[in-house]
Amino acid sequence: MIANLGKRKTTMLAGAIVAINGFFPALWIFFTSLKTETELLRYPITIVPEDPTLQNYTRVFVDQPILLFMWNSVVVASLSTLLCIFVSALAAYAIVRLRIPGRNIVLSLLLAVSMFPLISLMVPLFQTMRTLGWLNTYPALIFPYAVLSMPVCTLVMASFFQDIPADLENAAMIDGCSRLGALWHVVVPLAAPGVFTAAILAFVNAWDEFLLALTLSSRVASRTLPVGITLYQGEFAFPWPIISAALVVAIVPICVLIAIFQERVVSGLTAGGVKG
């Protein structure tokens, strides 16, 4: 009985270490965002805000175009996710179900793309978008983001599609469905969890991306959240009260998303196991 209790305590301790390691930085920035500027400058520092205030948040929403950054992030992440899922679902289906020539080459190519150094793409993409006049527009980010998540989405969906019995499709086709009809009416509903998992991964990847957004979309009006907040910093000083509040505002949506779908995200990450 006592040994059991001790074991439960060590288990709790182990869990607490993992949880604190993951939560602490976000929690600390949340505390920071609630402190007044004078409290932030006080020495020695305070841990829990003594006089919690929302003034930093008002400043972020009123003085800074954070809603615009967020809108840009939402548009770019959603549209690139849609494009990515559409393209990857077709490719995944072809890889799993159809006898296509060079299946292994396609798979290797996908893995290779997922490892591709973004910085090497950044230089020519900057030039191409400049020539096209696409700098600081949504498509400049949507198309590259769709491609960047394509490998992981294809692999995740392929691993889900594999578990759908082919007989179901054949039965649908015997009943007069075309191959694409069978795909739409039989495979898609069954594959929905896989598609959804892939979509979350694509969305998070796009929401988090920084290098291309910084390069291709650096004008204030078209900045996404990571670029917008990182470029708050002036030449010399970091306006920490504003940055901390802005970080909280930017982190909350993605936190809610992964909190709701945590099991899916974990299964997707370990199934695709390629992109982080």
Added chain:
Amino acid sequence: MGASVTATTGAKRYKLSKLEKSERLLGIALLTPAALLLLAVVVYPIVELLINSLYSYRLTRPGYRFIGLENYAYALFEDDRFWHATLNTVIFAVVTVPGALVVGLGLALLANQPFKVKWPVRLGLLLPWALPLVFAGLIFRWFFEYRSGIVNAAFEFVGLPPQNWITDPNLAFFAVCVAIVWKSSSFMALILLAGLQTIPKSLYEAAEVDGASKFQQFVEITLPMLKPAIVVALIFRTITAIQTFDIPYAMTNGGPGNATETMAMYIHKTTIDFLDLGYGSALAAIMFVVSAIATSVYLRHTRRDTGRN
């Protein structure tokens, strides 16, 4: 009744064979959108990159002149800043890849317990992964602030003098490493945790019966069983470490001086700040080659892995 069954199977056979003929065509058709996107966003830019790397091409002055391999020669033989950035990138990789593995393995072992409530641990591993790299950089920059940072507060608490984490070159390098390890270890932990959960419990029970200690069980069972996952995770992390950009950009912007400038940051500065597309392309092409070598190692490994399974 017997007749209708034969009719159905007959129809099935007919349809399937017809399908087999069109399968190839449909397969290619389904892969076309993906292939087109890849061509536009990856293949074409890389060709353009390789061509530009052979030219003198600056947006700050007119002219687009073929100079052969001069950009490469300058980078490899004359550009000290390039070599300095390369060295920084290598040291970052050498420190943070094993660092993330050790921390990630620790987290995975801690997380591999029969918890009653699973979400705090799961979210604790997912949150660092989901956080944008630059945000992790900003938060750790705040941790390491001289006056208001929690690290110096902790130092003072245990009686150590506060340190200039961001303005001292070596300490800045160390601080960036800490942020990278924190950010990348949780993804590592998720992959290793999935590996841990596939190890049959019976192995540990048998070892227990044989009187093996926990440490012996870890060395003799856990590590060998995890090895494939560890190798893949290591190679994968190495490839991403070569591209390190976001965290040092947010924490130090390469400073103080160029103490934490990575290859990716130098390429970005050359291209976007100095607008030297020719030279930037040559540097990016070098990076591409290095990455391609690492990737081919990775591919060979995963292929052997799937072959074994």
